[in-house]
Amino acid sequence: MTPPRKRPIRVLLAKPGLDGHDRGIKVIVRALRDAGMEVIYTGLRVSPESVAKAALEEDVDAVGVSNLSGAYGTLFPEVARRLEEAGVPLKEVVLFGGGTIPAADEPALRQAGYRAVFGPGTSTSEIVEFLEREVPRE
Amino acid sequence: MKPRRDEPPACGASRTPSGIPLETFYPTSVPPEPPGEYPYTRGIHRDMYRGRLWTFRQYAGFGSVRATNERFRYLLEQGQTGLSVAFDLPTQIGHDSDDAIALGEVGKVGVPVSSVEDVEALFDGIPLESVSVSMTINSTAAMLLAFLVAAAKRRGVAPSRLRGTVQNDMLKEFISRHTHRFPVKASMKLVTDVFEYTWRELPHWNPISVSGYHMREAGSTAVQEVAFTLSNAIEYSLAAQARGIPAGHIARRISFFWNVHNHLLEEVAKLRAARRMWARIVRDRFGLTDPECARMRFHAQTAGSTLTSGEPENNAVRVTIQALAAVLGGAQSLHTNGIDEALGLPSETAARVALRTQQIIAYESGAADVADPLGGSSVIEALTDEIERRAEDLLHAIDGMGGALAAIEQGYQEAAIEEEAYRHQREVEAGERVVVGVNFFRSEAPPAPLEVLRIDPDLERERIREVRARKLARPPRQVEELQAKLEAEARAGRNTVESLVSAAEGGLTIGEMAATLSRVFGEHVE
Numbered sequence: 001m002t003p004p005r006k007r008p009i010r011v012l013l014a015k016p017g018l019d020g021h022d023r024g025i026k027v028i029v030r031a032l033r034d035a036g037m038e039v040i041y042t043g044l045r046v047s048p049e050s051v052a053k054a055a056l057e058e059d060v061d062a063v064g065v066s067n068l069s070g071a072y073g074t075l076f077p078e079v080a081r082r083l084e085e086a087g088v089p090l091k092e093v094v095l096f097g098g099g100t101i102p103a104a105d106e107p108a109l110r111q112a113g114y115r116a117v118f119g120p121g122t123s124t125s126e127i128v129e130f131l132e133r134e135v136p137r138e
Numbered sequence: 139m140k141p142r143r144d145e146p147p148a149c150g151a152s153r154t155p156s157g158i159p160l161e162t163f164y165p166t167s168v169p170p171e172p173p174g175e176y177p178y179t180r181g182i183h184r185d186m187y188r189g190r191l192w193t194f195r196q197y198a199g200f201g202s203v204r205a206t207n208e209r210f211r212y213l214l215e216q217g218q219t220g221l222s223v224a225f226d227l228p229t230q231i232g233h234d235s236d237d238a239i240a241l242g243e244v245g246k247v248g249v250p251v252s253s254v255e256d257v258e259a260l261f262d263g264i265p266l267e268s269v270s271v272s273m274t275i276n277s278t279a280a281m282l283l284a285f286l287v288a289a290a291k292r293r294g295v296a297p298s299r300l301r302g303t304v305q306n307d308m309l310k311e312f313i314s315r316h317t318h319r320f321p322v323k324a325s326m327k328l329v330t331d332v333f334e335y336t337w338r339e340l341p342h343w344n345p346i347s348v349s350g351y352h353m354r355e356a357g358s359t360a361v362q363e364v365a366f367t368l369s370n371a372i373e374y375s376l377a378a379q380a381r382g383i384p385a386g387h388i389a390r391r392i393s394f395f396w397n398v399h400n401h402l403l404e405e406v407a408k409l410r411a412a413r414r415m416w417a418r419i420v421r422d423r424f425g426l427t428d429p430e431c432a433r434m435r436f437h438a439q440t441a442g443s444t445l446t447s448g449e450p451e452n453n454a455v456r457v458t459i460q461a462l463a464a465v466l467g468g469a470q471s472l473h474t475n476g477i478d479e480a481l482g483l484p485s486e487t488a489a490r491v492a493l494r495t496q497q498i499i500a501y502e503s504g505a506a507d508v509a510d511p512l513g514g515s516s517v518i519e520a521l522t523d524e525i526e527r528r529a530e531d532l533l534h535a536i537d538g539m540g541g542a543l544a545a546i547e548q549g550y551q552e553a554a555i556e557e558e559a560y561r562h563q564r565e566v567e568a569g570e571r572v573v574v575g576v577n578f579f580r581s582e583a584p585p586a587p588l589e590v591l592r593i594d595p596d597l598e599r600e601r602i603r604e605v606r607a608r609k610l611a612r613p614p615r616q617v618e619e620l621q622a623k624l625e626a627e628a629r630a631g632r633n634t635v636e637s638l639v640s641a642a643e644g645g646l647t648i649g650e651m652a653a654t655l656s657r658v659f660g661e662h663v664e
Contacts, residue, residue, distance in 0.1 A: 018227040018243050020316025023356045023443070026556050027563045043664050044316055047239075069227055070482065070593065074242025100447075102481045102590050120447040120480045121576050123139040123567045 009135045012060040014042040014051045016079055019069035024098065028064070031124030037131065048075060052082035055093065061135040062094035064127075072101055072109070080113040094134045098122065141580040142569045154404040156359040158524050164516030170414075173468075173509040177417035179410050179522065181468040182433035186509035187500070191219075192464075193471040194496045195272060195437065199224030199248035200483050201597045203259040206249040210264060212486065216493055221264070221302075222272040222473060224248035224483075225282070230317040232278045232652025234609075236602045244598040247483070248274075251282065252605055252647045257289040267295050271302035272347070272437070272471075277319040279306040280328050281651050283335070284638035291643075303344035303393060303437075306332050309370040309542055310349050312662075313551045314356040319652060322547065324659035326377055328634055333378045335635035337387055344393040346374060347437060350412075353551070354397035355443045357559025360408045361525055363397060365532035366542070366551050368415055373542040375424060385424045389431035398460040398467070399441045405460070406512055407521035409438070409467025415526055415533075437471035438464035445480040449575035450588050453477035458495055465505050466512050472496055482590040605647070612645050620644045621654045628658040 011032055013025055022044060032039045040058050042051065055063050065079055076097050084090060090113040097109060098118035106117045116130055153159055171177070174184030183189055196213050198221075199206045210221055225248040228240035234252045235244045244250050251257060261271070266289075275282045283304055287297045308325040311318045320328065329346065336345040350358075350367035358366065371392060378388040396412065398405050417432040426432065440460035445453045454477050461474045474492040476484025484492065500506050512518045539545040546552075565571040572578050609617075620641050627637040634655070641651055 018231055018239070018317075020227075022316065023559050027560050030560050031563070069243060070246035071227075071242035073595070078242075100481055103587060121139050121573075124563060125567060126139070 005137055009037045009062065009131055010040070010058065010060040011037055011062045011064060011131065012040050012042070012051070012055050012058055013064045013066070014046055014054070014079075015044045015066055016046055016048050016051055016075045017067060017069060017071045018045055019067050019071065020044055021068035021099075022066075024068070025066040028066075028098075028124060028127060032128065032131070035128040037128075048078040048082045051079050052086035052088060055083060055088045056086050060093065062096065062131055063088075065095075065097045067097070067099040067101075070100070072097065072099060073105065076109050076114065077112040084113075094131065096127075096130065139567070139576055142577050144569060146572050146578045147570060154360070154521070155399065155401050156361045156404060156525070156528070158361075158404070158521060158528070160517075164520055167514065167516040167519040169510075169514035169519065173513075176421070176429060176432055177414040178433055179414040180510035180513045182413070182435065182470075184509065186468060187465075187506035188509075191500055191506065192469050193220040193270070194218045194493060194500075195220040195222045195471045195473055196489060196493055197222040197224050197274065197439070197473045198489065199226075200591065201245045201249070201593050202601060203249055203251065203256050205597070207260055207262050207264075209486075209489070210261075213489065213493065214264070214269070216490060217497060218493055220270045220272065220471065223260070223274065225273070225275055226250045227317065229282075229648060230275060230278060232281070232319050232648055232656075234605050234647050234649030235598070236605045236609075237649055242598075244601050245593055250601055251285065252649065253608070253645070254285050254288045254292065254642050255608070257282075257285040258292065261289070266290055266293065267299045267301075271300075272305075273302065274305045276305055276308055276311050276315070277317055277325065277328075278648060278652060279304040280332055280335075280635045280638055281642070281648050283332060284635060284642040285648075287339075287639050288642040297339055298341060300340055301342040303347050304332060305349060305395070306346045307349045307370065307374075307395075309373060309546060310352055310367070312546050313353055313366065314555060315349075315352040318662045320655065320659045321662045322543065325662070326543070327659075329374065330377045330381050331634045333374075333383055333388060334381055334633055336391070337383050344391055346391075347393045347395045348374065349395040351395050351397045351439055353555055354399070354441065356555050357443075357562060358555045359558055360399070360401075360404050361528045362532065362551075362554060362558065364408060364412045364415065364525060365529040365536070367394065367396075368412065368419060368529070369533055369536045369542040369545070371416070372419060372423065376541075386426055386428055386431050389420050389424065389426055394434055394436035396436055396438045396464075396469075397441050398438050398464045400444055400456055400459055402459055402463050402466075403517055404521060404525070405463035406466045407518050408525050409436075409464070409469070410510075410518070410522045411525040411529065412436075413468065414522070415529060435470045437473070438467070438469040439473040440464075440475045442475055442479055445475060445477070446573065446576050447480040449581060449585060450477050450480065451585070452575045453480070454491060454495070457492060458499070461495055461499055462503070462505060465499055466510075468510065478588045478590055481588070483593075485589055485591045488588075609647060616645065617650065620646045621650060624651065624654045625658055628655055
C-alpha cells in the first residue's frame with residue numbers, strides 16, 4: 001500500500017474551442033471526484049489562454065483538455081504553449097488530452113507536451129491510474 | 139479500456155437500457171388500431187413504405203463547399219434521395235472562417251458557409267426544387283434559411299417551391315448540443331421568426347426538427363428522450379400560437395428527429411410510443427382534430443455514441459440493427475452512420491456502406507414490405523405502453539416545473555441526462571453492461587486501424603484567404619449600412635428572417651449578421 005497523499009490531486013478540466021460535446025468530460029469530472037481528486041471544470045468554449053490562466057490561478061497538478069470536433073491539432077498545442085507562457089511548466093504540471101483522436105495523431109500531441117491522449121472507449125479508471133502515477137506525491 | 143478477464147454477465151438482461159423490467163416471455167396481445175389511424179401507434183400511413191419509402195438522407199459536410207458538393211453529388215448518384223447538410227462549428231455559432239475564434243474548427247465537423255455565394259456553390263448542379271434539403275442548423279438557422287432563399291431567387295427558383303427542413307431546435311441546444319449563441323429568450327424569438335416566415339413564404343418547408351437525438355447521445359435514456367423532446371415540442375407549439383400562427387399550421391409542419399440505439403425492442407417501442415403520445419398531445423392539449431395535424435413525421439439517425447473505435451468493423455452490425463429499428467418503427471427519413479465515426483467523419487467508403495445498409499434493408503430484408511410488422515408482438519406492445527406511461531410521468535413532472543423552457547432554466551434536463559451518462563459509464567466499467575470488442579470479446583491482436591477521413595489543413599488557410607478577399611471586395615460603406623439596417627429592424631422587433639434575406643442579398647456574411655444580432659440580443663452565458 002502506498003501512503004495517502006498529503007493533499008488531494010488538483011485537476012483542471014477544460015473544453016477549448018467551439019466544441020459542445022461534453023458527455024465525456026462531465027463523466028470524467030465525476031469519476032475523478034469519486035476517486036478523491038479536486039476537479040475544476042471550465043465549461044465550454046474557453047480559449048487556450050483562459051485555460052492557462054485558470055491553471056495558474058487554481059494551482060493545479062494536472063490539466064486535461066477534451067475535443068471531439070477535430071480541432072485538437074490546432075487547439076491542444078496552443079494550450080500547451082499558453083501554459084508554458086503563463087508560467088505553468090509542463091515538466092511539473094501534467095498535461096493530458098482526449099476525444100475523437102486517431103492514434104496516428106497522438107505522436108504530434110505528445111511532442112507538444114501531452115503526457116497522454118485518451119481516445120474513445122477509455123475507462124475512467126485508466127485516467128485515475130494515470131494521474132496517480134504521473135502527479136508527484138510530494 | 140482493458141478487456142475483462144471474468145465472464146460476461148448472463149445473456150438475457152432482465153431490464154431494457156431505460157430500466158424497464160423485461161419478462162422472459164409475454165402473453166399474446168392484440169395490436170392497436172390499424173396503421174394510418176389515430177393515434178398512429180402503428181404508423182402514420184396505412185400502406186407505409188409501399189406507398190413511399192423513407193428518404194435515404196445521409197448527413198454530410200466537411201472541408202469546403204467544393205468537397206461537400208462533390209460528396210452530395212456522389213451520394214445522390216449512389217441512390218440517396220435527400221440531402222442533409224452538416225455545417226462546421228463556426229458556421230453553426232455564427233462566425234466567419236476568418237474570425238480568430240474559428241481557428242482549427244474551419245471545415246472540421248461540417249462545411250463552412252458564410253454567404254449566398256457559398257450556398258450557391260454548395261448546391262451547384264443540384265435541383266433545389268426537387269431534392270429536399272435538411273440543414274442541421276440552430277442558432278443561425280434564420281441566417282442559413284435567408285442564404286438559401288436568396289440563392290434560390292438568384293437561380294430563378296421561386297422560394298415557395300423549396301422543400302426541406304431547418305433543425306431550428308434551440309431548446310435541445312441548451313440541454314445537450316451546445317451550439318448556442320443568443321440568450322434563451324432571444325433564441326426562442328429567432329426560432330419563432332423562422333416559423334412565421336416559413337408559414338407565410340415557404341409552404342413546403344419544415345421550420346423545425348424537434349430533436350431527441352442529441353439528448354440521447356449525451357446519455358439520456360429512451361424514456362427521457364421521448365419525454366424531453368415532446369415537452370420541447372409543446373413549448374414550440376405554444377410559442378408559435380403566441381405569435382399568431384394557427385395551431386393547426388404548426389402541427390402540420392413540425393417534424394421530429396429520433397436516435398436509434400442497439401436495443402431493437404425498446405427502440406421500436408419508443409418510436410411507436412412517441413408517435414402515439416404526440417397524436418394525443420395534439421388532440422388533447424391543442425384541441426386539433428384534423429388527422430394531418432396529429433401525424434408525427436420523423437427523421438432518425440443511428441447512434442454515434444454506440445460506435446467503438448476498437449474493432450470498428452463491428453459497427454456495421456450495430457448500424458444495421460439500429461437502422462432496422464428505425465424502419466420497424468416507421469421512420470420517414472433515415473441517416474445511417476459510417477463504421478469509422480468513433481474517430482472522425484466518414485470516409486467515402488464508410489459513407490457508401492452506410493447508405494447501402496439502408497438500401498439492403500429497404501430492398502432485400504422485407505422489413506419495408508408490411509406496415510408495422512412488429513405490431514401485435516406481445517413484448518413490443520407491452521414496451522410501447524410502458525414507455526408511454528413512463529414518459530407521460532416525466533412530461534407531467536416538466537409541466538409541474540412550468541414547462542420545458544422553465545425546466546431548462548432550472549438545469550433539470552441537463553442534470554438528469556448527466557446522471558444517466560455517468561451511470562452508463564460505471565456499468566460498462568463494472569462489466570455489468572457488455573460492449574462487444576471493448577470490455578468483453580476483444581481480439582488479442584488489434585486489427586489494423588481504419589483509414590480515417592483527414593481534412594487537409596490547407597483547406598482552412600485557403601478558406602480564410604477566400605472569405606477575407608470576398609469581404610474586402612465590398613465597399614465598407616455598404617457593409618456598415620446593411621448592419622445598421624439589420625440592427626434597427628431587429629430592435630424594432632421585425633421578423634429577423636425577412637431582414638436577413640435582404641441582408642444576405644446585399645452581401646452580409648454570417649459573422650456580420652450574428653455580430654449585429656448579438657448587439658441587439660446579447661449572448662448566452664453558461
